[in-house]
Amino acid sequence: MKKYNIGILGATGAVGREILKVLAEYNIPVGELKLFASKKSVGKSILFRGTSYQIEEACDTSFIGLDFVFGATSNEVAKRFRDSIVSSKAIFIDNSSAFRLDSTVPLVIPQINGEDAVLHQGVIANPNCSTIIALMAIYSIEKLSKIECMLATTYQATSGAGALGPLELSQQMNAICNDKPLEIEVFPHQIVENVIPQIGSFLENGYTTEEMKMQNEGRKILHREDLCISCTCVRVPVVRSHSIAIELVTKEELSIEQIRETLSKENGVLLYDSPEKKEYPMPILTSNQDLVYVGRIRKSLFHPRGIVLWCSGDQIRKGAASNAVQIMMKLIGLVF
């Protein structure tokens, strides 16, 4: 079996480490493995399939001989190395938001628009985590009848802010339990026992950068330039897995039974909707796995063609690492 030489840019962060975990779990045939991080991590090593790999600092010649480079860094670092990765003939599957809306870069959720991946010119972008989770949940509905408009209200986990996010939540929980003052560094306000309606920075239209991703990226992934999505993104004191309340209006009226039936056959999605048994998606259920759980599916009360639902998914797995690895699998013809 052919082996693939792989690089990970930002290997020591939350997403970088998860990519390594997913590569192992999915039995990806990895040949050479190069782990890149910032200067301060050089000298450290990370274990992969029993072998210890040294962290290197990337330079322009680092990517020669690699087949795929996974990006798990800031936009700045992704931009800095894009050209050297592409000219090394490696395919750059990038998690940052730097290239997502670039018309030469496919933006891919393999279960939805996997065929777009093959049109790449060296770079493929991984969508925003909440966008991936929301679209995985509603894609069955879009296939049954085009979505006219959509509203998404998120409950986003602290790990969406990187590895320091859950650490801050944990430190603040400890401070409250031990009656000590809270320290606030990662989030704009206290996150323990609070919810914060700000993720990203504010734009002129009153939305945050994070909120606009749902519409901007959703349009590109679904090939629906006309799709309107209003979004409110909120940080909640959860460690892992984003949850999203979604309301949408379809062009034709659909029955709940139709939606359930299609959803139950979907790859990557679990219909988890037995509220009478207290079974509905929740972050404590969906963490550390790739399935996006969908439940609480019901008719809207505000529009005859409206549907309301609720979903949860692990934003580091399907929202980032697993989706990126699935893009690679799509390109090399592996089943996911």
Added chain:
Amino acid sequence: MKKYNIGILGATGAVGREILKVLAEYNIPVGELKLFASKKSVGKSILFRGTSYQIEEACDTSFIGLDFVFGATSNEVAKRFRDSIVSSKAIFIDNSSAFRLDSTVPLVIPQINGEDAVLHQGVIANPNCSTIIALMAIYSIEKLSKIECMLATTYQATSGAGALGPLELSQQMNAICNDKPLEIEVFPHQIVENVIPQIGSFLENGYTTEEMKMQNEGRKILHREDLCISCTCVRVPVVRSHSIAIELVTKEELSIEQIRETLSKENGVLLYDSPEKKEYPMPILTSNQDLVYVGRIRKSLFHPRGIVLWCSGDQIRKGAASNAVQIMMKLIGLVF
């Protein structure tokens, strides 16, 4: 100044205690004060304005001589004592949901439909906490142009489940900090580091009892039988204050400036909307006070006449105790 004889049914619970606090803070001229609770609290006493009051068990003759009785009990207890309170000529201002949709009972938010209170036949109902907070936030908009439809997605605090709610959150936080097993009693699932999309029980249409209150009670309070509200209610690991993301469509197009201007003059509401300074409503800001904070006001992306906003308010204060005391103030002509 005339003094009023007051009874509190359920005086030892979270809302009952808060009513006492509000009566004192608002300088209500209280004459006789009778505190009722279940048999197991008899013998205990509660301090009010420096005087200690014994807890009594209520019976049918307990209410004779009282002017107002505040109900802060279950529906069952409220129903059990309704007739004896009314026949004692006391006005029963009840926090339970037992009589809210009864056509002979006004359902009142004093700032919105205070004039309905005077039509009472002995009983006035206090609305659901999330409904009060949401309607306080959107009432200015309804005055500018009728609301066609509305979507509400809630982030509800643990204290909405009574005094045992925050206790369970605190115990579960301690268990996590000390690596001990979690105990789950009050909520259907673990609430620490989780969000639970269930408050109340499920109805045949897939909504919970809590979710239907927003539309059912909203219609009655606003005198808008045609108003459509879809709601998703979610419990979050917060101690106090509910937050709500609201999207609505008005009959005429409104500008954000118009809405801000009207909101800024509203009694009981604080326009708190300077996101560039990280100023938006949050539970840690709005607790232990009566103002409902409104912010993140922006144009919807899904409808040309759509508005999106975010609000937080203390559901034990304005969502229950303060609203009930304000109903009394409205009836006796005190300014609030």
